[in-house]
Amino acid sequence: MTLQPLMDGLVNGSIIGLGAIGVTLTYSILRFANFAHGELLSWGAYLALTVSAALGALLPGLGTPIGPFSFGWSVPIAMIASMFLTGLVALTVDWLLFGRLRNAGSAQIILVMSSFGAALALRNLLEFIYTSSPAYFTTALQISRPVLPGLRATPDQLLVLVLAVVMVVAVHLLLTRSAAGRSMRAVSENPALASLAGIDTRAVIRMVWMLGAALAAVGGIMSGVVVQIRPTMGLDLLLPLFAASILGGIGSVPGAMLAGLMVGLAEAFTVQIIGAEWRAAVSFVILVAMLLLRPQGIFGKAAA
Amino acid sequence: MTQTMEGRQSAQDARSSDEEPILKARSLSRSFQGFKAVDDLSLDLHEGEIMGLIGPNGAGKTTMFNMLAGSLLPTSGTIHLKGQDISREGAEKRLRRGLGRTFQIPRPFPEMTVLENVLCGAQGQSGEKAISAFFRPARSRRDEALALEKARHLTDFLMLSHLENEKARVLSGGQRKLLELARILMADPKVILLDEPAAGVNPTLLQDIMARIVTLNEQGVTILLIEHNMDMVARLCSRVMVMALGQKLAEGAPDVVIRDPEVVRAYLGDAA
Amino acid sequence: MIDLLSYGAFFLTMALTYAVICLGLNLQWGQTGLFNVGVAGFVAVGAYVSSILTTPAIDGRLGGFDLPIVIGWLGGGLGAGFLCFLLGALTLRLRSDYLAIATFGAAVVIQLALLNLEGITGGPFGIGFIPRPFGTLAEQPGLFAAANLAVLIVLVLVCYLALQHLTRSPWGRVLRALREDEEAAKALGKDPVTYRLQAFAIGGFVMGLGGAAQAHFIGFIAPDNYLPTLTFQVWTMLIVGGSGNMRGAILGAILVWAIWALSGSLVASVFPPDQQARAASLQIVLIGVALCLVLLLRPYGILGEAGTLRAPLRRALRRTPNSLSEGQKTNV
Numbered sequence: 001m002t003l004q005p006l007m008d009g010l011v012n013g014s015i016i017g018l019g020a021i022g023v024t025l026t027y028s029i030l031r032f033a034n035f036a037h038g039e040l041l042s043w044g045a046y047l048a049l050t051v052s053a054a055l056g057a058l059l060p061g062l063g064t065p066i067g068p069f070s071f072g073w074s075v076p077i078a079m080i081a082s083m084f085l086t087g088l089v090a091l092t093v094d095w096l097l098f099g100r101l102r103n104a105g106s107a108q109i110i111l112v113m114s115s116f117g118a119a120l121a122l123r124n125l126l127e128f129i130y131t132s133s134p135a136y137f138t139t140a141l142q143i144s145r146p147v148l149p150g151l152r153a154t155p156d157q158l159l160v161l162v163l164a165v166v167m168v169v170a171v172h173l174l175l176t177r178s179a180a181g182r183s184m185r186a187v188s189e190n191p192a193l194a195s196l197a198g199i200d201t202r203a204v205i206r207m208v209w210m211l212g213a214a215l216a217a218v219g220g221i222m223s224g225v226v227v228q229i230r231p232t233m234g235l236d237l238l239l240p241l242f243a244a245s246i247l248g249g250i251g252s253v254p255g256a257m258l259a260g261l262m263v264g265l266a267e268a269f270t271v272q273i274i275g276a277e278w279r280a281a282v283s284f285v286i287l288v289a290m291l292l293l294r295p296q297g298i299f300g301k302a303a304a
Numbered sequence: 305m306t307q308t309m310e311g312r313q314s315a316q317d318a319r320s321s322d323e324e325p326i327l328k329a330r331s332l333s334r335s336f337q338g339f340k341a342v343d344d345l346s347l348d349l350h351e352g353e354i355m356g357l358i359g360p361n362g363a364g365k366t367t368m369f370n371m372l373a374g375s376l377l378p379t380s381g382t383i384h385l386k387g388q389d390i391s392r393e394g395a396e397k398r399l400r401r402g403l404g405r406t407f408q409i410p411r412p413f414p415e416m417t418v419l420e421n422v423l424c425g426a427q428g429q430s431g432e433k434a435i436s437a438f439f440r441p442a443r444s445r446r447d448e449a450l451a452l453e454k455a456r457h458l459t460d461f462l463m464l465s466h467l468e469n470e471k472a473r474v475l476s477g478g479q480r481k482l483l484e485l486a487r488i489l490m491a492d493p494k495v496i497l498l499d500e501p502a503a504g505v506n507p508t509l510l511q512d513i514m515a516r517i518v519t520l521n522e523q524g525v526t527i528l529l530i531e532h533n534m535d536m537v538a539r540l541c542s543r544v545m546v547m548a549l550g551q552k553l554a555e556g557a558p559d560v561v562i563r564d565p566e567v568v569r570a571y572l573g574d575a576a
Numbered sequence: 577m578i579d580l581l582s583y584g585a586f587f588l589t590m591a592l593t594y595a596v597i598c599l600g601l602n603l604q605w606g607q608t609g610l611f612n613v614g615v616a617g618f619v620a621v622g623a624y625v626s627s628i629l630t631t632p633a634i635d636g637r638l639g640g641f642d643l644p645i646v647i648g649w650l651g652g653g654l655g656a657g658f659l660c661f662l663l664g665a666l667t668l669r670l671r672s673d674y675l676a677i678a679t680f681g682a683a684v685v686i687q688l689a690l691l692n693l694e695g696i697t698g699g700p701f702g703i704g705f706i707p708r709p710f711g712t713l714a715e716q717p718g719l720f721a722a723a724n725l726a727v728l729i730v731l732v733l734v735c736y737l738a739l740q741h742l743t744r745s746p747w748g749r750v751l752r753a754l755r756e757d758e759e760a761a762k763a764l765g766k767d768p769v770t771y772r773l774q775a776f777a778i779g780g781f782v783m784g785l786g787g788a789a790q791a792h793f794i795g796f797i798a799p800d801n802y803l804p805t806l807t808f809q810v811w812t813m814l815i816v817g818g819s820g821n822m823r824g825a826i827l828g829a830i831l832v833w834a835i836w837a838l839s840g841s842l843v844a845s846v847f848p849p850d851q852q853a854r855a856a857s858l859q860i861v862l863i864g865v866a867l868c869l870v871l872l873l874r875p876y877g878i879l880g881e882a883g884t885l886r887a888p889l890r891r892a893l894r895r896t897p898n899s900l901s902e903g904q905k906t907n908v
Binding site for chain 2 (some may be wrong): 693738741742745746748749750752753756757758760761762763764766767768774778874
């Protein structure tokens, strides 16, 4: 038994966690399970790929790898741009679809259904533009180095872990310490009361999308850096995202991240012990176990 | 009027006996986001009586009703029906135990006919099981025929016969009140919680509804009534409880309670 | 002429297998308001169970048991129905979209199982030599196609009449009452979870039946037939036909299958082979957008006249999300 799955699980779990934060925020504030959230990860990755390729073409110097990493400065710059652009994608979908349904007073399940349609459109649009063949930020190969006895990691993988921690701490501080975060939590607790208290619900909704999409973009880019970029990457991550957000307790940001890590680790150890072909079933097993035993999640409050 | 007097008399008998109340609520509380709608309220309903629950708007009467009926679970406190603890049961289970309710704003199934609405109140219908709905054994056909006969009898009793094939959405407010009553009577409840059965009803219909309530009570149905019409409360109820701000303000015979200075203040205070 | 007729028969038979699946989904969504995102998985279960039961014995794989086709179809339906029952029992007491998430997950896992459980499902290559109804007529293509079509017409009719029979029974009345006003129905002693669970399982049975019929009509099945696109196709059929309306579900299936087949052959003839995959994805983009547009503009279907069942669905769906979540709070 080696420790190697620990590293793979933590890396993949960080990606799942970042995506799950977005799912849990949309779920608790906009009150529906967004089946299109996975697509935001794919869009984030492809948008970053496009920006990074354009930068690389304009300023070839940006393509030279930074220090031990596999990519040059074009990727971090592209990541910042992509966080913003993916936010715009999310806002556009909200403006075109979800917002209109909300205003029409549609039931929650209609929103879920429309997110399902939006997911198909967004995913196949990527496939149409970029084709279904996988893409990479760089072709540079990375050699993993021993970090602990029996545990090897590439510099890229370690960077992913550090970045995930930084993002989660930042989001947590934003939600707990800033006025914007307090209004988000107020809307999540009680939308009617929050709007009576003078909180601008529409601003909160914009925040949710920007934040969720930016985190999804980072997750998608991380996945692109350590694995590859495919139009179906978001679809493949969707079940783990849902499993993590339910496991972590709907509405809990630290819960989503921790649960994401747990799902990632469970997947990694399943791959190690049972076989890679059953990886995708892990999330479902976790989901079923949670719904059976503790539907409010590990970190969720018991239903009143 | 004599009917009403009889109703009061039979209820008086029930109250004087020492037997266990048919519906017993102890220290019920319910808060909504920190606001205590009902605060540590206890209530005894004795078999055979008609009891009134009155109080100014916002006193928590409907919240109390919802908790008794099982539409809302109490934050704390217990409810016993015929000595059995039903505190954590949902409305559907309580109805099957014989505790029914109507809603303040009637909730008919709008796209179903009056008759279908009433049929929905039938209990233990074998045709409501998917398997017998499919194969329609003799038993479920017999159940349905009996239910239909009873439903027709009830629509007749509540003056809805001429509307039985109309969609419930075309009914007037008063007719909806009657339909709710018919629907719940279909289930033969032993205890009925009536939430403002006379609100928005014209005076002629009001007399009819009151007469029907008295008839039911004579047939052995115990009734708890929320009502704003004091005349109606005084004529129907042997006992009333007054609520204000989620708590019990007074309890006793209607004519005494209505003159209670605290009660008067609660009402006038609410109006001012 | 004969070619055209037998193509027509082939097309219609295929469309009718979808109509059966669509009728099952209609019971779940149109009549009961349950959102099933795993249609492809339940269809697959029906197809595989029936195939394993009816194919001749083969080495290296479970079965086949060489049983009569009718037994296979019933088995397929029961398999899918039982799976729906389990998922419903797991989630129907919880938030309404947990069912959606659970069915989505189930479809993912079913797809994995089809690929990996080679000893049962034949793995990526699937199962072949599935007996076809009236296989003895295969020598005469015209007659064979007509016989297959007749079988499917009978199946659709049976499903339609059976479901109609069910929804017009006291059981169907309770289902309608629950949809029109859940709180009031509960006050009349009706337990929403029980009825939803039953409707979900029966809908799953019909879906499995449709999947089984489809497998026997095509003759071979593989995991690739049951990708999420299938779920999406069936949903589009139901939404276009008008949810809540049985005849709409059948009509929607035929219409959408026609559009799908036509646009598919258009893509094949207009685009060069190396661009066809891209064009096909554009086809799905357009249909995804169309689904969203229907939800935005005509949430109760494009076709279908004033079915009596649609008005209540409309009202049920107009409830604001807040009042829904409020309602849920009071239930727990």
